[in-house]
Amino acid sequence: MMQNETGTKRGLSGECRREIDTMKTLLLVDDELENLRSLGEVLNRFGYKVIAKPDAQSALGVVREGTKVDLVITDYRMPGMDGLEFLILLKQILPSVPVVMLTAYGAVETYLKSLSLGVFEYVNKPVKAKELGRIVKAALECSKSTGGPADGGSLKAVSSD
Numbered sequence: 107m108m109q110n111e112t113g114t115k116r117g118l119s120g121e122c123r124r125e126i127d128t129m130k131t132l133l134l135v136d137d138e139l140e141n142l143r144s145l146g147e148v149l150n151r152f153g154y155k156v157i158a159k160p161d162a163q164s165a166l167g168v169v170r171e172g173t174k175v176d177l178v179i180t181d182y183r184m185p186g187m188d189g190l191e192f193l194i195l196l197k198q199i200l201p202s203v204p205v206v207m208l209t210a211y212g213a214v215e216t217y218l219k220s221l222s223l224g225v226f227e228y229v230n231k232p233v234k235a236k237e238l239g240r241i242v243k244a245a246l247e248c249s250k251s252t253g254g255p256a257d258g259g260s261l262k263a264v265s266s267d
Contacts, residue, residue: 130246131155135165135180135192148235149242162192169199177245182209182216193223204245208233
């Protein structure tokens with residue numbers, strides 16, 4: 107990529123991109139390190155800046171430090187603090203940030219609790235890269251157009267099968 111005098115970056119195909127300051131920052135939380143790595147790589151390929159954390163406590167630390175976060179993607183089942191407990195604490199700090207909940211254990215009770223806490227989307231693992239990209243884009247667009255997902259966004263269970 108080459109930067110021109112207008113502050114845009116031009117790729118080999120000729121498309122222009124805004125400077126990095128418009129890049130959306132995603133906070134990715136998953137205790138399974140392979141998931142953290144692979145999901146982070148996928149999201150980077152889609153053009154997002156990813157802050158990857160292996161547990162809810164360290165993710166909350168990032169938010170408490172004042173790091174700008176545009177979207178949070180969190181696993182449900184994690185040691186120490188699960189995704190729902192994390193969500194409750196996160197929403198006290200960043201009430202309008204959209205959250206996507208990932209789970210390999212898609213229980214109706216967890217789905218309903220996520221809905222009541224304002225999760226944008228509840229996604230069953232494994233999730234395909236294209237589907238994850240669609241979900242992230244939709245969550246960010248919803249957040250942008252409403253000033254934040256005050257009504258919890260468009261929660262729906264998604265299976266990548």
